[in-house]
Amino acid sequence: MELGVIGLGRMGQIVANRSLEAGHDVVAFDLSAEATAEAAERGAEPADSVTDLCDRLDGSGEEDGDGKRIWLMVPAGDAVDATLADLEPNLDAEDVVVDGGNSHFEASTRRAEETDAAYLDCGTSGGPASAEAGFSLMVGGPAWAYEAMVPVFDAVATGPDGHDRMGESGAGHYVKMVHNGVEYALMQAYGEGFELLADGRYDLDMESVARTWNNGAVIRSWLLELCEEAFREEGSDLGDVADHVAGGSTGTWTVEEALEQEVPVPIIYQALAERFDSRNEGRFSRRLANRLRYGFGRHEVARRDDA
Ligand SMILES: NC(=O)C1=CN([C@@H]2O[C@H](COP(=O)(O)OP(=O)(O)OC[C@H]3O[C@@H](n4cnc5c(N)ncnc54)[C@H](O)[C@@H]3O)[C@@H](O)[C@H]2O)C=CC1
Numbered sequence: 001m002e003l004g005v006i007g008l009g010r011m012g013q014i015v016a017n018r019s020l021e022a023g024h025d026v027v028a029f030d031l032s033a034e035a036t037a038e039a040a041e042r043g044a045e046p047a048d049s050v051t052d053l054c055d056r057l058d059g060s061g062e063e064d065g066d067g068k069r070i071w072l073m074v075p076a077g078d079a080v081d082a083t084l085a086d087l088e089p090n091l092d093a094e095d096v097v098v099d100g101g102n103s104h105f106e107a108s109t110r111r112a113e114e115t116d117a118a119y120l121d122c123g124t125s126g127g128p129a130s131a132e133a134g135f136s137l138m139v140g141g142p143a144w145a146y147e148a149m150v151p152v153f154d155a156v157a158t159g160p161d162g163h164d165r166m167g168e169s170g171a172g173h174y175v176k177m178v179h180n181g182v183e184y185a186l187m188q189a190y191g192e193g194f195e196l197l198a199d200g201r202y203d204l205d206m207e208s209v210a211r212t213w214n215n216g217a218v219i220r221s222w223l224l225e226l227c228e229e230a231f232r233e234e235g236s237d238l239g240d241v242a243d244h245v246a247g248g249s250t251g252t253w254t255v256e257e258a259l260e261q262e263v264p265v266p267i268i269y270q271a272l273a274e275r276f277d278s279r280n281e282g283r284f285s286r287r288l289a290n291r292l293r294y295g296f297g298r299h300e301v302a303r304r305d306d307a
Pocket residue numbers: 006007008009010011012029030031032035073074075076079080082083100101102103124125126127128
């Protein structure tokens with residue numbers, strides 16, 4: 001199959017590489033000429049615009065009657081809409097566009113309705129660390145378009161078991177959104193456990209704990225393997241790693257959706273709140289609680305040194 005890949009950052013390069021390694025032809029474009037050149041070095045045909053990419057894909061479809069097959073791996077949000085606006089004049093009903101990024105599921109259903117092509121929303125899990133093993137792909141959209149893309153999904157995922165059609169349009173990104181909410185909660189649970197061990201009664205080697213847990217324990221997992229790697233590379237006390245956690249959009253969407261559906265997700269919410277809290281020093285609520293204890297109990301007020 002010939003595949004167009006647009007967006008060749010940490011994830012898009014892997015989509016292109018794994019497709020090439022499986023014997024597919026890849027036409028690649030990124031706004032960054034360096035990123036496009038990197039894909040070309042690995043065997044992709046470089047394109048210098050979205051229109052050029054479509055022109056280069058047009059030739060291959062004539063052989064087997066297929067339409068164009070295009071995978072977007074650009075940042076979620078405006079970049080997806082901008083790319084689709086450039087693609088639109090070149091698309092028709094037999095073409096398939098896959099959005100493999102972390103788009104909101106409602107944006108994906110809107111885009112599916114707006115485009116002439118068949119639109120697949122594809123939640124992608126595994127991250128750059130899964131370049132060798134392949135990703136887990138959660139796909140939503142028309143069944144025929146999913147079937148048409150199976151050879152590429154087989155290549156980009158861990159294999160045939162690493163991808164599936166979750167349902168109609170939006171279902172893929174919906175499942176990925178919830179996946180990320182679970183990811184936040186698991187990270188929080190491991191974080192709390194290791195914090196208690198680090199601050200607790202025994203002088204423990206965290207890498208040793210993580211390694212031991214990873215070998216046969218109930219709570220073994222890839223995230224725990226990443227904990228083990230972090231302690232090995234940063235030290236048992238995590239060295240100079242700051243207590244500031246960025247990101248948060250997919251977790252926020254998960255909590256918003258849970259509120260709308262009236263499904264209780266207190267652990268996912270708590271993990272999200274902890275992430276937001278990591279960005280705040282001197283939180284107003286804690287300062288007020290400090291002062292209120294004086295108000296009702298005449299307890300001593302701790303004062304800031306820098307005030
Ligand atoms: N990094 C990760 O662990 C994961 C990322 N994702 C999602 O995959 C998508 C891509 O993520 P990354 O590869 O990590 O981002 P990245 O920032 O490494 O790469 C994005 C690439 O898109 C290019 N780009 C931006 N706008 C463009 C446009 N209009 N046309 C063409 N190229 C454009 C940029 O130049 C850049 O090379 C995002 O939606 C992200 O949320 C999903 C799962 C895991």
